[in-house]
Amino acid sequence: MATKATTDATFATDVLESGKPVLVDFWAEWCGPCKMIAPALEELGEELADQVQIIKIDIDENPDAPTKYGVRGIPTMILFKDGQPAATQVGAMPKSAIKQWVQSKL
Template sequence: MATQATTDASFDADVLQADKPVLVDFWAEWCGPCRMIAPALEELAAELGDKVSIVKLDIDENPDAPTKYGVRGIPTMILFKNGQPAATQVGAMPKNGIKQWIEREL
């Protein structure tokens, strides 16, 4: 399984109504740390795909969701469970750190 993109328009369906936890990566093209963690998120989507979906939201093209969830800096990762934000991680981390955080919060 790979990461998928979500938008303000599809956020409810992709994230809030998902049948399993969803990690949303709030990112932007110009953000170096966002590009740095992208390969790790792709690998984690493959490794943890049966437990959690990983979706990416470009904050420049989709301003509503980041505003609604108080995203001030990027990258910000928010783990949603049952349609609610359950945990937030701000800033880039190594793949192992992201994986441990996800597994701890699931």
């Protein structure tokens, strides 16, 4: 599996303590645009596996992380480097745009 799910309970271990950059996709089951970008994120998880890990977190089941990082609309993607948010992108984008954005921030 190219992407991995995390929870409020495992967020620190999965994201903040990761040895490499982590792209966190804040999403929800009812969010159409979130479902639109999901396949792109899966593919990017494989294509960029050596550069970045892609992790998804369901904001309905895990309210703490989105609150802590100021997520107001979804999908929101936050790139974490060394345990800190390095870049944020709100809204759905085509796969090529997501890839370009991630690579420009690594």
